[in-house]
Amino acid sequence: xxxxxxxxxxxxxxxxxxxxxxxxxxxxxxxxxxxxxxxxxxxxxxxxxxxxxxxxxxxxxxxxxxxxxxxxxxxxxxxxxxxxxxxxxxxxxxxxxxxxxxxxxxxxxxxxxxxxxxxxxxxxxxxxxxxxxxxxxxxxxxxxxxxxxxxxxxxxxxxxxxxxxxxxxxxxxxxxxxxxxxxxxxxxxxxxxxxxxxxxxxxxxxxxxxxxxxxxxxxxxxxxxxxxxxxxxxxxxxxxxxxxxxxxxxxxxxxxxxxxxxxxxxxxxxxxxxxxxxxxxxxxxxxxxxxxxxxxxxxxxxxxxxxxxxxxxxxxxxxxxxxxxxxxxxxxxxxxxxxxxxx
Amino acid sequence: xxxxxxxxxxxxxxxxxxxxxxxxxxxxxxxxxxxxxxxxxxxxxxxxxxxxxxxxxxxxxxxxxxxxxxxxxxxxxxxxxxxxxxxxxxxxxxxxxxxxxxxxxxxxxxxxxxxxxxxxxxxxxxxxxxxxxxxxxxxxxxxxxxxxxxxxxxxxxxxxxxxxxxxxxxxxxxxxxxxxxxxxxxxxxxxxxxxxxxxxxxxxxxxxxxxxxxxxxxxxxxxxxxxxxxxxxxxxxxxxxxxxxxxxxxxxxxxxxxxxxxxxxxxxxxxxxxxxxxxxxxxxxxxxxxxxxxxxxxxxxxxxxxxxxxxxxxxxxxxxxxxxxxxxxxxxxxxxxxxxxxx
Numbered sequence: 258x259x260x261x262x263x264x265x266x267x268x269x270x271x272x273x274x275x276x277x278x279x280x281x282x283x284x285x286x287x288x289x290x291x292x293x294x295x296x297x298x299x300x301x302x303x304x305x306x307x308x309x310x311x312x313x314x315x316x317x318x319x320x321x322x323x324x325x326x327x328x329x330x331x332x333x334x335x336x337x338x339x340x341x342x343x344x345x346x347x348x349x350x351x352x353x354x355x356x357x358x359x360x361x362x363x364x365x366x367x368x369x370x371x372x373x374x375x376x377x378x379x380x381x382x383x384x385x386x387x388x389x390x391x392x393x394x395x396x397x398x399x400x401x402x403x404x405x406x407x408x409x410x411x412x413x414x415x416x417x418x419x420x421x422x423x424x425x426x427x428x429x430x431x432x433x434x435x436x437x438x439x440x441x442x443x444x445x446x447x448x449x450x451x452x453x454x455x456x457x458x459x460x461x462x463x464x465x466x467x468x469x470x471x472x473x474x475x476x477x478x479x480x481x482x483x484x485x486x487x488x489x490x491x492x493x494x495x496x497x498x499x500x501x502x503x504x505x506x507x508x509x510x511x512x513x514x515x516x517x518x519x520x521x522x523x524x525x526x527x528x529x530x531x532x533x534x535x536x537x538x539x540x541x542x543x544x545x546x547x548x549x550x551x552x553x554x555x556x557x558x559x560x561x562x563x564x565x566x567x568x569x570x571x572x573x574x575x576x577x578x579x580x581x582x583x584x585x586x587x588x589x590x591x592x593x594x595x596x597x598x599x600x
Numbered sequence: 601x602x603x604x605x606x607x608x609x610x611x612x613x614x615x616x617x618x619x620x621x622x623x624x625x626x627x628x629x630x631x632x633x634x635x636x637x638x639x640x641x642x643x644x645x646x647x648x649x650x651x652x653x654x655x656x657x658x659x660x661x662x663x664x665x666x667x668x669x670x671x672x673x674x675x676x677x678x679x680x681x682x683x684x685x686x687x688x689x690x691x692x693x694x695x696x697x698x699x700x701x702x703x704x705x706x707x708x709x710x711x712x713x714x715x716x717x718x719x720x721x722x723x724x725x726x727x728x729x730x731x732x733x734x735x736x737x738x739x740x741x742x743x744x745x746x747x748x749x750x751x752x753x754x755x756x757x758x759x760x761x762x763x764x765x766x767x768x769x770x771x772x773x774x775x776x777x778x779x780x781x782x783x784x785x786x787x788x789x790x791x792x793x794x795x796x797x798x799x800x801x802x803x804x805x806x807x808x809x810x811x812x813x814x815x816x817x818x819x820x821x822x823x824x825x826x827x828x829x830x831x832x833x834x835x836x837x838x839x840x841x842x843x844x845x846x847x848x849x850x851x852x853x854x855x856x857x858x859x860x861x862x863x864x865x866x867x868x869x870x871x872x873x874x875x876x877x878x879x880x881x882x883x884x885x886x887x888x889x890x891x892x893x894x895x896x897x898x899x900x901x902x903x904x905x906x907x908x909x910x911x912x913x914x915x916x917x918x919x920x921x922x923x924x925x926x927x928x929x930x931x932x933x934x935x936x937x938x939x940x941x942x943x
Binding site: 463474475485486495534541 | 672806816818828851858859860861862863877881
């Protein structure tokens with residue numbers, strides 16, 4: 258499904274994003290400490306970005322060193338869409354929402370005459386897009402409410418088992434970036450805890466984060482929907498509501514990290530301007546810090562997009578990464594492989 | 601300071617609660633697995649409540665057993681005030697707020713003529729209480745804003761180093777319950793992660809949770825204030841705002857657990873009706889579960905209060921604990937010691 262969103266406000270609303278991967282076991286077990294001398298990042302070409310990551314990890318984990326950081330404070334945060342897996346041409350969570358609306362349609366005859374549902378069900382993507390962010394939010398609310406978070410994770414996992422990317426013909430769970438999977442494992446092998454901090458909604462990401470990235474639910478931070486506590490037939494339930502409580506994008510990322518983790522990360526990875534504030538706050542802390550931006554410049558193996566893209570828009574990051582002391586990762590030049598190997 | 605709050609709404613607003621303890625090292629290192637045969641709960645008298653805890657821990661941590669739970673899912677949640685430490689006759693966080701207002705008063709001449717500040721500064725507690733929850737919230741906002749969370753933790757730690765409870769003449773950080781400290785360590789020694797889920801505001805509790813309970817910031821859940829992201833003199837800052845974002849009490853407890861941990865606990869400990877829904881949701885899950893209420897029935901060594909107390913009110917829990925299958929811990933009969941030993 259190829260779908261270019263002409264909505265300037267969409268990038269700001271990246272909570273509509275994130276992508277799924279059911280129970281794929283892609284490299285989920287934490288790597289044992291690599292034998293000394295083994296390359297912890299084999300899918301990375303030698304160069305300044307690989308070196309920057311390796312030197313940072315050595316510096317903060319060498320006891321007695323000037324830059325040593327205690328394990329409890331070795332916190333690294335990662336955006337998900339476009340940083341850990343494919344986000345182009347459309348955030349996978351949006352594709353899930355569309356499919357879920359189609360699936361629920363028989364129970365909602367009123368949708369036949371109500372936009373944005375009507376347009377979606379008629380296959381009129383232009384009509385869907387005309388509804389803008391408001392319309393997408395309305396569909397997300399309809400697709401992601403009325404169940405408990407546990408039930409919803411099952412719904413997402415079921416979808417991820419069959420849905421495939423139109424171009425790569427592979428499940429979304431296989432379209433994670435192998436070099437970033439290596440970074441996650443490398444950091445964890447060196448005493449870091451790795452957190453996702455993404456615009457995708459928390460419960461969508463929890464459906465695959467453990468299986469695909471080895472990241473447990475309590476280390477997944479994202480846009481939060483409202484929940485309500487209810488007693489039904491004597492049973493207490495937490496139910497997902499069709500409304501947002503917190504938008505985990507831009508300013509929201511450092512705020513959510515401060516509220517939920519309560520520690521400033523020492524390393525942060527992103528790919529769009531929605532991640533700018535997270536990298537800015539992370540790298541402004543005292544002591545050694547690491548900020549890295551994944552730049553989508555590989556139109557052959559993946560996609561090339563930045564300044565003019567409605568999805569994963571990157572302007573400020575491109576203009577300021579050098580002044581900020583961040584690394585700009587070139588997918589084309591820094592990565593030997595893009596996607597994790599097929600299973 | 602003895603202060604009985606005649607506010608029926610205060611108990612509902614237990615986020616005004618929680619108490620402090622600076623860098624006291626009371627038993628903060630995770631206990632190594634106890635040698636087989638050693639009593640993991642030496643401050644507990646033998647009896648059904650001690651037995652209930654020990655049998656539960658054995659059941660869920662015995663591999664191959666019917667009730668076995670994988671370590672990643674061994675989540676236990678604890679209320680703080682009245683469950684892990686003293687809350688009577690007034691939540692320690694409220695006492696901190698009062699002291700902080702007095703400390704800030706010279707910078708706020710307008711407070712001399714504005715209630716509730718005016719009454720507090722004049723030592724007129726009746727006048728303070730007349731302002732009700734609204735007045736207390738206003739003071740909390742004034743006392744806990746305008747700094748970063750890191751700065752605020754330092755402010756709380758400084759206060760905890762000198763403030764003492766009026767009756768026990770000891771720092772609040774020493775007024776934690778020794779039997780509950782043992783439960784925390786016992787659970788962690790058996791693969792559990794222990795979370796605080798309390799009505800106190802998160803950043804107040806983070807000032808002492810690691811030092812006093814061995815619970816790191818990311819495992820402290822509480823009432824959240826609004827934060828804002830700002831750039832000051834080119835530096836990115838997360839700043840505490842004088843407004844609440846989420847009230848972590850009653851229904852809010854299971855909701856916050858579902859949003860932030862993303863897993864239903866298998867054990868929960870509380871002491872007031874503000875904890876009822878957390879215990880209810882925890883123990884309604886499938887498999888073996890543990891719900892325990894600390895009952896303050898020891899007027900000699902601590903205090904005796906429940907149904908009629910404005911602080912830590914316990915009515916529903918007393919009426920329904922047996923039907924719910926929970927244990928009611930008698931401080932008087934179950935505990936050999938109440939407070940952690942003086943250092």
